[in-house]
Amino acid sequence: MSMHVRRHEPRAHWVLLSLFMLVLLGGLCLNGYVSHVGAEGDGPDLAADISGPAPDTVTGAGPVLRIDPDGTVTSRAMPRRTIALTFDDGPDPQWTPRILDVLARHGAHATFFQVGSQVNAHPDLARRVVAEGHEIGSHTFSHAWLSDTPSWRRGLELTLTRNAIAAATGRAPVLVRPPYSSRPDAVTAADYAALRQAAGAGHLVVLTDLDTEDWSRPGVDAIVAKAEPAKDRGAVVMLHDSGGDRAQTVTALDVLIPRLQARGYRFTTVSEALALPAVEPAPAGQRWRGHALRWAQTGGTALSRALTALMIAAVALAAVRLAVQLVCARTHVRRVRRRARQPLRYLGPVSVVVPAYNESANIAATVRSLLASDYPRVEVIVVDDGSTDGTADIVERLRLPGVRVVRQANAGKPAALNTGIAYARGDILVLVDGDTVFEPDAVGRLVQPLHDADVGAVSGNTKVANRRGLLGRWQHLEYVIGFNLDRRMFDVLRCMPTVPGAIGAFRRAAVVDVGGVSNETLAEDTDFTMALIRAGWRVVYAPDAVAWTEAPATLKQLWRQRYRWCYGTMQAMWKHRRALAEPGAAGRLGRRGLTYLLLFQVALPLCACMVDLYGLYGLLFLPLGKVAAVWTGFTLLQMATAAYALHLDRERYGPLWSLPFQQVVYRQLMYLVVIQSTVMALIGHRLRWHRMTRTGVFGGHLDPSRVRG
Structure with a gap:
C-alpha cells in the first residue's frame, strides 16, 4: 500500500538470462550428442x-x-x-x-x-x-x-x-x-x-x-x-x-x-x-575451431555432471526437509489436540486492526465476519490509508457497533497498522488484511496460545477463497502445504519467520517491545515477526484459527504479489542476518529459520531453471522410460505430501488433480520471481508497492461450505 516513487525496473537481465540459458542448453545438448547419440554398441542391424x-x-x-x-x-x-x-x-x-x-x-x-x-x-x-x-x-x-x-x-x-x-x-x-x-x-x-x-x-x-x-x-x-x-x-x-x-x-x-x-x-x-x-x-582457423569445440564439449560435460550433482543434492535436501516436516507435523498435531481438549479461555478484550487501502470490494465482508466472532469482547478499528474508492465510507454506512474508522493520508501499511495499534484499547491485538474474512471461532482460537506468558504472537491459518479455477487451485494447494507443513515445523522448531498479515494475534507488550511495525521492508509481517523472536518472544501457530483471503486471480497479479513477498523476505533476512550468531531464541531463528529460507526459498528456486534445462536434456537424450519414471515418482511424492497437508487441514482431496500441471507454469513463475527479486536486491533497486486488484470474491459474506467445495 505504500506509494513509493515509480522507477522503471531494468529488463536487460532477462535478455542475459535467456542468453545464459541458451548457452547452457547448447552445452548440455553437445554433451548429450557426444554421450548418447551414436554411442559404441548401438551399431547397425x-x-x-x-x-x-x-x-x-x-x-x-x-x-x-x-x-x-x-x-x-x-x-x-x-x-x-x-x-x-x-x-x-x-x-x-x-x-x-x-x-x-x-x-x-x-x-x-x-x-x-x-x-x-x-x-x-x-x-x-x-x-x-x-x-x-x-x-x-x-x-x-x-x-x-x-x-x-x-x-x-x-x-x-x-x-x-x-x-x-x-x-x-x-x-x-x-x-x-x-x-x-x-x-x-x-x-x-x-x-x-x-x-x-x-x-x-x-x-x-x-x-x-x-x-x-x-x-x-x-x-x-x-x-x-x-x-x-x-x-x-x-x-x-x-x-x-x-x-x-x-x-x-x-x-x-x-x-x-x-x-x-x-x-x-x-x-x-x-x-x-x-x-x-x-x-x-x-590451417589456423581449423585449429581454433577445434579448440572452441573442445572447450564447449568440456564445458558441457562439466555442466552435466554439475547438474547431476545439483539434482542429487536437491533431492537429498528435499527428502530431509520432508522427513523433518512430517515428524514435526505429527508432533504439532498431538500438541494441538491436547490444547483443543482444554476449554477456551477469556483473555480480555481483543482489538482487531484492519489497515485498508482501496479495499471496497471486500471490506464489508471482513468487518461483518469480525463482529460475528463468538469471542466475548471484540473491537474493530479500520484504518483507511488514503483510499480513493470509498473504503471508509462503506464501513461507516454499515453503522455496526464496536467498529471505528480512522482516516489518514496514505502512508503505507506499516503506518496504518501502527495507527490502529495506537487507537486500540485491548492488550491483545489481532492484525487483519482488508480482504480477509474470519470464521466465527477464529478470533477465540487465535488468541488462546497467548495465555502462555512467553508467547508474543500467533499465526492463524489462511485459506484461499477463490479456488475454483486452475490458478486458484494451485494457490490453494500452496497455502495448505505452507501452513500445515512449514508452519507446523517452524512452530515445533521455535523459529517461525512470518505471522501472515491476513490473520495474526499479538501481545501488546511484545509490539511495544520491538517499537511497533517497521516500514523498512516490503514484507512488514516477516520483518515484524523476526523482530519479535529476536526480542525473546515465542511465536506459535494455531491451525484451527481459520481466515479466508482472496488470492490473485491472474498470473500478472500473482507475479506482483509474489515479487513483493519475495523481495520483502530477502530484505527481512538481510536486516536480521545477525540472528545467525546470536544466542537463544534469536539464534534459533537465524540458524534454523533463516537457513531454511535461504536454502528452500532462495537458493533452490535460483537453481530451478537449470534443473528444468536438465529435464529438457533428459527428454532429448535419455531413455524416455527412465525420464518418465523419475518425473512420475517425483510428482507422486508431491501429491502424497499435498494429500497429507490436506488431511491435516480437513480439506477435500479433489484439487490434487491439478498439481501435475503446476510443474509446467506455476513453478516456473515462482522461480522467475526469485530471480527477479535477487537481481533487484543485488543492484540495490527500491521496489515499489504492487497492489492487487480485488474482485470482491466474498460478495459481502462468506459461505465456507461453498468455498470448500
Missing part, C-alpha cells in the same frame, strides 16, 4: 539392411579407396609382407597407452582411427600417438553409423572430427574409417553412399582385409589367428583400443608382432605403406 550390395568396383576392391565425384573407385592394397595395424574407437585413457607401449617395444607403427569426441576428452593421447610416429584417421565424432544418418549429419560428424584432431595434433586427418565397417565385400549400397560423401570431403576411405573381431573378446589365440595374413600377403588389420576391456588385444599384439616380424613382415602406417603424400599442417 545388418539383417535389416535391404539397400543391396555396393557396386562391384567397391565390393571387389582393395581396403583403401579413393572415390571420385563421378563415382569412379580406385583402390590400393598393402604390399607383400606389410601389415598396417589399425585401431578403432580411441583414444582411451586405459588401453591406448598400453597398446602404444607394446608397439614401441617392438618398433612397430600403426594407424589409429579416433573418435572426435574422445580426442577432445583426451587430446594428450592423440598428441602422443603422432609424436611416436603413428598416424590418426577419422572415425566420426560420436561413433555414428553413417549409413543410417542423414547427409547433413554425416558432414557434421566428419567436420567436427577433423577440427578436433587438428586442434589436438596440428594436423588434419586424410584417412577415414566409418564405424561398424569391415571388408570391402561387406559394403552395401547405403554404406557406399556414405563413403562417397566422406570421399567428397577429401578423405581416403580405409576398410580392412582382416577383421579380428577383438571387440567380442574371443580369446588371444583367436585374435592372433584372424590377424595373420595368408602366405606372404600384406594386410590392413582391424583392432580396437577402446570400447571395452581390451586386455586380450594388448596380449595378442605381444604375440602377433614378433611372430610376423620373424617371418620378415614390417608394421607401418597406411600412408607410409602406400607412399601417400605427407599430411600438411592444419
Whole structure:
C-alpha cells in the first residue's frame, strides 16, 4: 500500500538470462550428442539392411579407396609382407597407452582411427600417438553409423572430427574409417553412399582385409589367428583400443608382432605403406575451431555432471526437509489436540486492526465476519490509508457497533497498522488484511496460545477463497502445504519467520517491545515477526484459527504479489542476518529459520531453471522410460505430501488433480520471481508497492461450505 516513487525496473537481465540459458542448453545438448547419440554398441542391424550390395568396383576392391565425384573407385592394397595395424574407437585413457607401449617395444607403427569426441576428452593421447610416429584417421565424432544418418549429419560428424584432431595434433586427418565397417565385400549400397560423401570431403576411405573381431573378446589365440595374413600377403588389420576391456588385444599384439616380424613382415602406417603424400599442417582457423569445440564439449560435460550433482543434492535436501516436516507435523498435531481438549479461555478484550487501502470490494465482508466472532469482547478499528474508492465510507454506512474508522493520508501499511495499534484499547491485538474474512471461532482460537506468558504472537491459518479455477487451485494447494507443513515445523522448531498479515494475534507488550511495525521492508509481517523472536518472544501457530483471503486471480497479479513477498523476505533476512550468531531464541531463528529460507526459498528456486534445462536434456537424450519414471515418482511424492497437508487441514482431496500441471507454469513463475527479486536486491533497486486488484470474491459474506467445495 505504500506509494513509493515509480522507477522503471531494468529488463536487460532477462535478455542475459535467456542468453545464459541458451548457452547452457547448447552445452548440455553437445554433451548429450557426444554421450548418447551414436554411442559404441548401438551399431547397425545388418539383417535389416535391404539397400543391396555396393557396386562391384567397391565390393571387389582393395581396403583403401579413393572415390571420385563421378563415382569412379580406385583402390590400393598393402604390399607383400606389410601389415598396417589399425585401431578403432580411441583414444582411451586405459588401453591406448598400453597398446602404444607394446608397439614401441617392438618398433612397430600403426594407424589409429579416433573418435572426435574422445580426442577432445583426451587430446594428450592423440598428441602422443603422432609424436611416436603413428598416424590418426577419422572415425566420426560420436561413433555414428553413417549409413543410417542423414547427409547433413554425416558432414557434421566428419567436420567436427577433423577440427578436433587438428586442434589436438596440428594436423588434419586424410584417412577415414566409418564405424561398424569391415571388408570391402561387406559394403552395401547405403554404406557406399556414405563413403562417397566422406570421399567428397577429401578423405581416403580405409576398410580392412582382416577383421579380428577383438571387440567380442574371443580369446588371444583367436585374435592372433584372424590377424595373420595368408602366405606372404600384406594386410590392413582391424583392432580396437577402446570400447571395452581390451586386455586380450594388448596380449595378442605381444604375440602377433614378433611372430610376423620373424617371418620378415614390417608394421607401418597406411600412408607410409602406400607412399601417400605427407599430411600438411592444419590451417589456423581449423585449429581454433577445434579448440572452441573442445572447450564447449568440456564445458558441457562439466555442466552435466554439475547438474547431476545439483539434482542429487536437491533431492537429498528435499527428502530431509520432508522427513523433518512430517515428524514435526505429527508432533504439532498431538500438541494441538491436547490444547483443543482444554476449554477456551477469556483473555480480555481483543482489538482487531484492519489497515485498508482501496479495499471496497471486500471490506464489508471482513468487518461483518469480525463482529460475528463468538469471542466475548471484540473491537474493530479500520484504518483507511488514503483510499480513493470509498473504503471508509462503506464501513461507516454499515453503522455496526464496536467498529471505528480512522482516516489518514496514505502512508503505507506499516503506518496504518501502527495507527490502529495506537487507537486500540485491548492488550491483545489481532492484525487483519482488508480482504480477509474470519470464521466465527477464529478470533477465540487465535488468541488462546497467548495465555502462555512467553508467547508474543500467533499465526492463524489462511485459506484461499477463490479456488475454483486452475490458478486458484494451485494457490490453494500452496497455502495448505505452507501452513500445515512449514508452519507446523517452524512452530515445533521455535523459529517461525512470518505471522501472515491476513490473520495474526499479538501481545501488546511484545509490539511495544520491538517499537511497533517497521516500514523498512516490503514484507512488514516477516520483518515484524523476526523482530519479535529476536526480542525473546515465542511465536506459535494455531491451525484451527481459520481466515479466508482472496488470492490473485491472474498470473500478472500473482507475479506482483509474489515479487513483493519475495523481495520483502530477502530484505527481512538481510536486516536480521545477525540472528545467525546470536544466542537463544534469536539464534534459533537465524540458524534454523533463516537457513531454511535461504536454502528452500532462495537458493533452490535460483537453481530451478537449470534443473528444468536438465529435464529438457533428459527428454532429448535419455531413455524416455527412465525420464518418465523419475518425473512420475517425483510428482507422486508431491501429491502424497499435498494429500497429507490436506488431511491435516480437513480439506477435500479433489484439487490434487491439478498439481501435475503446476510443474509446467506455476513453478516456473515462482522461480522467475526469485530471480527477479535477487537481481533487484543485488543492484540495490527500491521496489515499489504492487497492489492487487480485488474482485470482491466474498460478495459481502462468506459461505465456507461453498468455498470448500
